[in-house]
Amino acid sequence: MKISTVNIVEALTKILKNEQVTINETVRELHGRDESYHAARLPDIVVFPESTEDVSKVMIVSKEYQVPVIPFGLGSSLEGHVIPSKGGITIDFSLMNKIIEVRENDFLVKVQPGVTRTQLNKELKKHGLFFTVDPGADATLGGMAATNASGTTTVKYGVMRDQVRDLEVVMADGTIIHTGNMAAKSASGLHLNGLFVGSEGTLGCFTELTLRVYGIPEHVTAARASFATVNDAVEAVVSILQAGIPIARVELVDEPSIKQANLYSETNYKEKPTLFLEFHGNEAGLKQDVDFTKEIVKDHHCEDIEFETDNAGRNRLWEARHNLAYAFIHGYPGKKMMVTDVCLPISELAGAVEHARETVESLDLTGGIVGHVGDGNFHVLLMMDMNNAEELAKADELNERIVMYALERGGTCTGEHGVGIGKQKYQEREHGAALLVMEKIKKALDPDNLLNPNKNVKMD
Amino acid sequence: MKISTVNIVEALTKILKNEQVTINETVRELHGRDESYHAARLPDIVVFPESTEDVSKVMIVSKEYQVPVIPFGLGSSLEGHVIPSKGGITIDFSLMNKIIEVRENDFLVKVQPGVTRTQLNKELKKHGLFFTVDPGADATLGGMAATNASGTTTVKYGVMRDQVRDLEVVMADGTIIHTGNMAAKSASGLHLNGLFVGSEGTLGCFTELTLRVYGIPEHVTAARASFATVNDAVEAVVSILQAGIPIARVELVDEPSIKQANLYSETNYKEKPTLFLEFHGNEAGLKQDVDFTKEIVKDHHCEDIEFETDNAGRNRLWEARHNLAYAFIHGYPGKKMMVTDVCLPISELAGAVEHARETVESLDLTGGIVGHVGDGNFHVLLMMDMNNAEELAKADELNERIVMYALERGGTCTGEHGVGIGKQKYQEREHGAALLVMEKIKKALDPDNLLNPNKNVKMD
Numbered sequence: 068m069k070i071s072t073v074n075i076v077e078a079l080t081k082i083l084k085n086e087q088v089t090i091n092e093t094v095r096e097l098h099g100r101d102e103s104y105h106a107a108r109l110p111d112i113v114v115f116p117e118s119t120e121d122v123s124k125v126m127i128v129s130k131e132y133q134v135p136v137i138p139f140g141l142g143s144s145l146e147g148h149v150i151p152s153k154g155g156i157t158i159d160f161s162l163m164n165k166i167i168e169v170r171e172n173d174f175l176v177k178v179q180p181g182v183t184r185t186q187l188n189k190e191l192k193k194h195g196l197f198f199t200v201d202p203g204a205d206a207t208l209g210g211m212a213a214t215n216a217s218g219t220t221t222v223k224y225g226v227m228r229d230q231v232r233d234l235e236v237v238m239a240d241g242t243i244i245h246t247g248n249m250a251a252k253s254a255s256g257l258h259l260n261g262l263f264v265g266s267e268g269t270l271g272c273f274t275e276l277t278l279r280v281y282g283i284p285e286h287v288t289a290a291r292a293s294f295a296t297v298n299d300a301v302e303a304v305v306s307i308l309q310a311g312i313p314i315a316r317v318e319l320v321d322e323p324s325i326k327q328a329n330l331y332s333e334t335n336y337k338e339k340p341t342l343f344l345e346f347h348g349n350e351a352g353l354k355q356d357v358d359f360t361k362e363i364v365k366d367h368h369c370e371d372i373e374f375e376t377d378n379a380g381r382n383r384l385w386e387a388r389h390n391l392a393y394a395f396i397h398g399y400p401g402k403k404m405m406v407t408d409v410c411l412p413i414s415e416l417a418g419a420v421e422h423a424r425e426t427v428e429s430l431d432l433t434g435g436i437v438g439h440v441g442d443g444n445f446h447v448l449l450m451m452d453m454n455n456a457e458e459l460a461k462a463d464e465l466n467e468r469i470v471m472y473a474l475e476r477g478g479t480c481t482g483e484h485g486v487g488i489g490k491q492k493y494q495e496r497e498h499g500a501a502l503l504v505m506e507k508i509k510k511a512l513d514p515d516n517l518l519n520p521n522k523n524v525k526m527d
Numbered sequence: 528m529k530i531s532t533v534n535i536v537e538a539l540t541k542i543l544k545n546e547q548v549t550i551n552e553t554v555r556e557l558h559g560r561d562e563s564y565h566a567a568r569l570p571d572i573v574v575f576p577e578s579t580e581d582v583s584k585v586m587i588v589s590k591e592y593q594v595p596v597i598p599f600g601l602g603s604s605l606e607g608h609v610i611p612s613k614g615g616i617t618i619d620f621s622l623m624n625k626i627i628e629v630r631e632n633d634f635l636v637k638v639q640p641g642v643t644r645t646q647l648n649k650e651l652k653k654h655g656l657f658f659t660v661d662p663g664a665d666a667t668l669g670g671m672a673a674t675n676a677s678g679t680t681t682v683k684y685g686v687m688r689d690q691v692r693d694l695e696v697v698m699a700d701g702t703i704i705h706t707g708n709m710a711a712k713s714a715s716g717l718h719l720n721g722l723f724v725g726s727e728g729t730l731g732c733f734t735e736l737t738l739r740v741y742g743i744p745e746h747v748t749a750a751r752a753s754f755a756t757v758n759d760a761v762e763a764v765v766s767i768l769q770a771g772i773p774i775a776r777v778e779l780v781d782e783p784s785i786k787q788a789n790l791y792s793e794t795n796y797k798e799k800p801t802l803f804l805e806f807h808g809n810e811a812g813l814k815q816d817v818d819f820t821k822e823i824v825k826d827h828h829c830e831d832i833e834f835e836t837d838n839a840g841r842n843r844l845w846e847a848r849h850n851l852a853y854a855f856i857h858g859y860p861g862k863k864m865m866v867t868d869v870c871l872p873i874s875e876l877a878g879a880v881e882h883a884r885e886t887v888e889s890l891d892l893t894g895g896i897v898g899h900v901g902d903g904n905f906h907v908l909l910m911m912d913m914n915n916a917e918e919l920a921k922a923d924e925l926n927e928r929i930v931m932y933a934l935e936r937g938g939t940c941t942g943e944h945g946v947g948i949g950k951q952k953y954q955e956r957e958h959g960a961a962l963l964v965m966e967k968i969k970k971a972l973d974p975d976n977l978l979n980p981n982k983n984v985k986m987d
Contacts, residue, residue: 172765172874195769215714226712228721229689244961249937250870251902252686254675254725254945256958257965257984261688261721265714282771305632309655311742311809313773349771349819352812359809410710412633442711477709485714498716501704504972505717511971512964524717 072111075132075156079114082124087115087162098139098149098157102204104403104453105147105488110137110157117162119235119243119274125158126241126272129517137519138268140181140210145406146487148214148267152521158272160209166190167275174280175232175249180209180273196280199224202483203392209273214485215265222441223315223347224281226483228264235275236263239513249277262508267485268519270512284315284347288357289381292364292372293339297321297424300340301417303367304440308413310363312356316345317441318388321424324395324435324448328387331394336387337371342440343388345381391437392448399433399450405462408490409473410444410482419472423447426468430461444482471496486523494524532571535592535616539574542584547575547622558599558609558617562664564863564913565607565948570597570617577622579695579703579734585618586701586732589977597979598728600641600670605866606947608674608727612981618732620669626650627735634740635692635709640669640733656740659684662943663852669733674945675725682901683775683807684741686943688724695735696723699973709737722968727945728979730972744775744807748817749841752824752832753799757781757884760800761877763827764900768873770823772816776805777901778848781884784855784895784908788847791854796847797831802900803848805841851897852908859893859910865922868950869933870904870942879932883907886928890921904942931956946983954984 072090079088089095090112100107111134116122129136135155142149151157164181171194178187185205187198200211202218210216212234217226224230233247246259263270294300297319304317320328320341329336342364346356357374364372375384387394396404411419420436427434427447438445447469452458470480470493480486480493495502505524509516516526532550539548549555550572560567571594576582589596595615602609611617624641631654638647645665647658660671662678670676672694677686684690693707706719723730754760757779764777780788780801789796802824806816817834824832835844847854856864871879880896887894887907898905907929912918930940930953940946940953955962965984969976976986 170872170874172769173872174768175872215718217712217714221712225689228718229685238964242960242963244964245959246961248939248957249872250904250933250939250942251873252677252681252870252904252942253939254677254868254941254943255939255950256946256954256962257730257968258675258688258721258725259961259964261718261724262968264721265718270717282769285771308634309632309742311745349812349815351815352809355809355811408714410712412630412635412709413711414630414632444710444712473710479708479710479713479715481714482710482712483714486716490715494716497708499705500702501706501719502716503702504698504704504719507971508717508722508968511967 071132075128075134076112078128078132079112079125082128083114083121087117089113098159099151101142101144101147101149103145103147103489104405104451105150108150108152110151111154112156113159114156115159115162119237122158122237122272122274123241123243125156126237126239129156130240130515133515133517135517135520138213138272140207141183143204143206144210144214144487145484146489148485148487148522150488152488160207163274169194171196173249175277176280177275177277178208179275180207182208184208191280195283197283198278198280200227200230208276208278212264212273212276213266213268217483219316219318219439221439222317223313228261230279231260231264231276232279233277234260234263234273236271237274238271239515239518265485267487267523269509269523270518286348286350286353287381288346288353288374288376289384290344290372290374291341291384292344292369293337293341295339295368295370297340297420298417299367300342301440303342303364303369305413306363306367307360308441310359312359313348314344314441315347318343319438319440319445320388320391321420321436324391324437325387327394327398327435328391331397332387332390334387339370343385391435395435395448395450402450403453405449405451406484407447407466407469408481408484409469409478410442411473411476411478413443415476415478416440416443416445420445422472423469426465430465432461432465442482488522491525531592535588535594536572538588538592539572539585542588543574543581547577549573558619559611561602561604561607561609563605563607563949564865564911565610568610568612570611571614572616573619574616575619575622579697582618582697582732582734583701583703585616586697586699589616590700590975593975593977595977595980598673598732600667601643603664603666604670604674604947605944606949608945608947608982610948612948620667623734629654631656633709635737636740637735637737638668639735640667642668644668644671651740655743657743658738658740660687660690668736668738672724672733672736673726673728677943679776679778679899681899682777683773688721690739691720691724691736692739693737694720694723694733696731697734698731699975699978725945727947727983729969729983730978746808746810746813747841748806748813748834748836749844750804750820750832750834751801751844752804752829753797753801755799755828755830757800757880758877759827760802761900763802763824763829765873766823766827767820768901770819772819773808774804774901775807778803779898779900779905780848780851781880781896784851784897785847787854787858787895788851791857792847792850794847799830803845851895855895855908855910862910863913865909865911866944867907867926867929868941868944869929869938870902871933871936871938873903875936875938876900876903876905880905882932883929886925890925892921892925902942948982951985
């Protein structure tokens with residue numbers, strides 16, 4: 068143990084209980100990586116705050132010893148967000164996992180940052196409510212706000228940023244602020260909610276979140292439709308959106324991915340580009356939407372469409388989509404998954420998916436493509452042998468070509484996974500002079516660069 | 528003319544055409560006020576840029592001569608946003624009024640800041656699209672983004688900030704940045720879109736906007752329902768929202784306002800608290816929504832509900848709401864209108880409206896109450912004799928009591944009109960330590976405090 072670590076631990080145990088501070092190697096190892104392929108690095112110390120005040124005190128120690136702090140939810144991030152790239156103190160929020168208040172009539176809930184998505188939805192169900200953002204992983208809400216998570220339901224309900232009404236944030240100097248309030252809208256002051264959501268722990272630590280929730284929809288219908296080409300599938304989605312049909316989810320799964328799903332689940336889905344859809348609404352409205360959707364997909368050479376309305380049937384219909392990542396992971400034992408994440412204007416999506424597929428093949432790589440097609444966001448799920456330098460270099464090349472294709476067409480290098488470590492090299496290309504504005508903000512709010520340094524907006 | 532003004536005009540005419548720079552008093556007078564009751568003050572110079580580069584050059588002159596710049600759309604703001612409180616150069620965007628591109632398949636439009644809302648909607652109609660934000664006034668889109676405007680349709684489609692995908696912004700040093708891109712979502716970098724929308728010209732000048740648009744809804748139904756009490760009306764709205772009925776507009780007009788509307792239009796509306804509603808959707812879904820709404824309002828002692836589906840009928844039904852401000856202005860010749868603008872969690876709205884009504888009466892003032900009740904936002908429209916110091920003091924007292932009531936209950940001092948000059952005195956009370964964070968951001972991006980100084984986040 069470095070002498071400075073001894074001193075910092077001593078300072079931390081003065082302000083926290085002994086069991087809230089650890090240098091145990093196993094615990095540190097659990098906090099040295101996320102679910103990405105990025106190389107692990109251990110924090111020097113892990114602390115487990117029980118309150119906002121605890122976090123504020125840790126910040127003051129961080130400042131005094133000029134040691135970085137890294138907020139940590141469950142480590143389900145995909146671009147190395149929680150890896151302590153300069154060591155330091157990881158703040159694990161697992162003890163701050165209380166649902167503080169459900170304000171049913173206001174469609175609001177107040178939670179601590181360590182509450183997970185499924186934990187929240189279990190509680191909300193009692194009130195006939197649900198939290199809309201579904202990134203796949205059972206992430207913590209603090210982590211989801213830090214990375215502006217989104218997912219399959221974003222096409223209807225929006226991203227994490229759209230759900231955040233207020234954040235309690237501990238700033239670099241230990242000050243505690245609130246970024247918003249409980250009103251549905253506000254034109255007061257500068258909009259800190261928007262700025263802090265997605266800041267990846269680089270501007271402050273979230274210690275409480277006030278989030279928007281929705282009534283559980285009266286009726287839900289799911290559908291699965293296969294098409295001759297990816298282009299047909301994407302154009303069908305554009306037509307559905309133009310018709311004003313309020314789809315709640317619409318996922319594209321390409322042919323090689325359907326093949327992998329069939330292999331994994333011993334199913335016999337038609338091995339064609341496939342859309343998985345979900346509609347929320349009232350019974351009569353849904354029926355009309357479904358009829359209209361049938362007509363639209365037929366116009367776009369849909370070869371086969373199936374609908375299900377009851378819960379079990381819907382789950383069966385969507386199974387291949389839900390299990391897709393597992394289908395690849397289990398199909399390629401010993402390999403690691405790398406996931407690309409660009410988002411483009413939807414008119415550019417079909418071309419981008421086609422370009423990605425061609426690039427995967429021309430580089431002789433293996434992977435499937437899945438897209439949140441209503442948002443123009445898609446992922447290549449790439450299976451990589453981490454000991455094969457040539458394969459890693461090719462994966463990097465693929466990522467770069469996919470990112471450049473998106474940036475040249477008004478898109479972004481990351482639709483929902485965030486910058487973390489993995490997307491830093493594209494920040495200057497994407498943001499140009501705006502990156503200097505981001506750096507000025509980071510510097511103004513964290514002058515010593517102690518808050519999750521080397522993530523998102525890199526300062527050195 | 529001050530010697531420094533001569534020098535600045537000279538510098539400006541070197542970079543702009545002569546006709547783009549004026550010190551004409553009539554022109555300056557037109558740029559010295561907005562639609563609010565706040566005292567006018569003239570700019571020293573008005574410029575009319577034709578391009579982003581023109582704006583960038585003006586910024587460099589502003590910096591060189593340390594003279595403030597004030598961006599100006601149409602002057603329809605309601606809290607003195609465009610009043611040059613320290614003099615300076617007003618940048619009038621009326622020559623930058625082009626619709627640059629309609630990207631139909633992407634549901635996006637690119638416009639210059641001087642384009643007005645109705646100008647845009649006229650063009651979009653050709654494509655079966657519409658721009659959702661409707662603040663009442665035919666404001667410019669640049670101004671609407673600068674103040675995070677919203678209005679009657681916000682309950683369904685969101686505020687101005689929700690529509691902005693990208694802003695081209697000229698910063699204080701003349702640098703040109705883009706705050707976003709054309710993708711539907713992004714997790715890249717810090718979210719500058721959110722920060723710049725609503726910054727009221729204090730962080731930069733918007734020179735191009737990329738905005739989200741929607742398909743014109745297939746079917747629209749309007750309704751008007753009167754209730755025994757304001758509380759009944761508000762509770763009916765909560766029940767409608769909880770039922771998941773996707774209302775597109777829901778406005779509350781109180782009893783004294785309906786009386787004023789009857790006087791003005793010689794109509795005979797029932798003089799009771801009234802809801803004006805609008806539903807967007809498909810035909811079958813709307814029918815079911817309307818039937819359900821009828822049941823719900825009955826449960827909340829609705830005394831009378833009428834529906835209209837065709838355009839003329841809908842306009843007739845909503846007439847009283849549309850003409851309400853005029854009904855007051857014409858009813859009190861010689862008086863000026865002051866409008867309060869708090870927003871609260873919806874569960875607090877009925878109490879807040881009742882409190883506001885009691886306060887208006889206890890202070891012996893005259894005015895109506897109208898609310899965007901689905902958002903928890905309401906206005907007292909107060910008619911004031913600007914030469915009556917006692918009346919002005921009472922109006923100020925009313926505003927303060929209404930704001931404090933909202934802030935004590937998790938609300939905001941301004942739901943949609945913004946801070947400008949009028950709401951500055953409540954910023955510290957509302958934001959607490961977060962105000963220091965806002966000041967740090969303002970200072971980092973506009974170190975000389977030249978961008979619309981003394982608005983929103985006040986620096987001196």
